[in-house]
Amino acid sequence: MNDWPLWEVFVRAKGGMSHRHxxxxxxxxxxxxxxxxxxxxxxxxxxxxxxxxxxxxxxASDPAEDGPMFDPAADKVYRxxxxxxxxxxxxxx
Amino acid sequence: MYTTELHKAAKSVDSIEDPDKxxxxxxxxxxxxxxxxKDWMPEAYRRTLxxxxxxxxxxxxxxxxxxxxxxxxxxxxxxxxxxxxKVQDEAGxxxxxxxAAETLGTSRQEMIEAxxxxxxxxxxxFNYPTLTWADIGAIGWLVDGAAIMNQVPLQRTSYGPxxxxxxxxxxxxxxxxxxxxxxxxxLAAGTAEQKRMAQDALNRWWWPSLMMFGPPDDNSPNSxxxxxxxxxxxxxxxxxxxxxxxxxxxxxxxGLVVPDxxxxxxxxxxxxxxxxxxxxxFYAVVKGEGPVAKExxxxxxxxxxxxxxxxxxxxxxxxxxxRKARAA
Numbered sequence: 001m002n003d004w005p006l007w008e009v010f011v012r013a014k015g016g017m018s019h020r021h022x023x024x025x026x027x028x029x030x031x032x033x034x035x036x037x038x039x040x041x042x043x044x045x046x047x048x049x050x051x052x053x054x055x056x057x058x059x060a061s062d063p064a065e066d067g068p069m070f071d072p073a074a075d076k077v078y079r080x081x082x083x084x085x086x087x088x089x090x091x092x093x
Numbered sequence: 094m095y096t097t098e099l100h101k102a103a104k105s106v107d108s109i110e111d112p113d114k115x116x117x118x119x120x121x122x123x124x125x126x127x128x129x130x131k132d133w134m135p136e137a138y139r140r141t142l143x144x145x146x147x148x149x150x151x152x153x154x155x156x157x158x159x160x161x162x163x164x165x166x167x168x169x170x171x172x173x174x175x176x177x178x179k180v181q182d183e184a185g186x187x188x189x190x191x192x193a194a195e196t197l198g199t200s201r202q203e204m205i206e207a208x209x210x211x212x213x214x215x216x217x218x219f220n221y222p223t224l225t226w227a228d229i230g231a232i233g234w235l236v237d238g239a240a241i242m243n244q245v246p247l248q249r250t251s252y253g254p255x256x257x258x259x260x261x262x263x264x265x266x267x268x269x270x271x272x273x274x275x276x277x278x279x280l281a282a283g284t285a286e287q288k289r290m291a292q293d294a295l296n297r298w299w300w301p302s303l304m305m306f307g308p309p310d311d312n313s314p315n316s317x318x319x320x321x322x323x324x325x326x327x328x329x330x331x332x333x334x335x336x337x338x339x340x341x342x343x344x345x346x347x348g349l350v351v352p353d354x355x356x357x358x359x360x361x362x363x364x365x366x367x368x369x370x371x372x373x374x375f376y377a378v379v380k381g382e383g384p385v386a387k388e389x390x391x392x393x394x395x396x397x398x399x400x401x402x403x404x405x406x407x408x409x410x411x412x413x414x415x416r417k418a419r420a421a
Contacts, residue, residue: 015126015253016126016127016253016256016257017257078174078272079265079268081268084268084271086271087346090274090343090346091343092339092343093238093270093343
């Protein structure tokens with residue numbers, strides 16, 4: 001027998017915050033996935049909103065390739081405010 | 094970067110809407126709760142926000158043009174890398190904001206078409222030319238400084254996706270202002286000619302920067318409704334005053350003079366009094382009569398049309414891979 005498909009679960013902890021990934025559930029369809037997600041991940045008022053996404057729909061970057069993917073940002077320190085020397089007596093900047 | 098809500102008052106809340114839903118909505122907003130895309134909201138709220146967020150997005154995108162003008166002419170490799178990074182950030186900010194606006198039901202394509210047809214507005218500040226390298230300093234210091242002043246309170250705006258986009262934008266914007274001030278600091282401490290350049294840039298950008306906060310409160314038809322809906326958290330004049338109070342000492346510290354003969358410290362109010370803004374100029378620029386308004390829109394449309402092949406090539410590439418995947 002085939003197991004139900006896997007769904008990734010995202011919970012919004014409270015209004016104004018992003019949905020954050022919390023884990024996954026198996027379910028035969030999206031509606032049931034939402035109900036399983038509620039019973040699995042929000043039994044203690046952990047959230048005000050849920051998203052479920054078929055796990056198979058997620059395209060992930062390759063962790064083995066994280067160097068070529070993310071290293072180009074490493075030598076661009078000028079993207080950070082602390083790169084600039086502004087004297088201490090200049091306020092609010 | 095930032096854009097001011099410039100349209101005439103949004104029609105007051107439509108009477109056809111369910112009064113119970115409306116009351117519940119107003120109560121949630123009044124309690125500083127966040128409204129999320131799937132929540133019920135009045136049509137006027139949706140319309141006003143779509144306009145405000147898309148104008149804000151357009152301003153980020155058009156805002157790349159005056160600075161892009163100086164990338165190839167930056168005075169050193171260091172300055173060039175910094176300016177590139179800043180312009181790249183502005184593109185990113187435009188994308189965050191288009192995404193936030195799309196959650197209200199208008200597609201990015203429609204918003205871009207509204208910009209290119211001249212129907213949508215963007216911040217008036219970008220219709221001024223960048224004549225010298227010092228203008229890049231003045232833009233970072235003053236224009237991004239004014240933008241930050243506007244955007245910081247928007248991190249608590251009532252619409253969740255907009256508020257979250259603002260959190261990212263504000264975090265990234267901080268280096269923009271510092272690099273600009275650093276440019277001004279160096280020029281002001283340089284040769285007499287460099288200092289004159291810095292002063293000239295301040296002279297030209299000061300008033301347009303004050304105009305970025307929008308019309309005075311007594312002539313800002315949208316303010317009351319937008320404040321009530323927490324789409325706006327401070328009035329135009331409050332933010333303008335705060336900007337003047339913070340910026341004047343920054344100019345004085347590097348020996349530059351704010352070009353306003355009426356500027357003086359008012360001990361009683363604990364802030365500066367400053368001169369009258371030329372609102373005729375402001376409204377002319379809003380209507381598209383800024384010194385380089387036509388040039389800006391032409392550059393936008395050209396970029397969109399002449400680079401259509403990039404979008405087409407990406408589509409063709411995706412279609413090819415799709416075919417291969419099916420065949421496999």
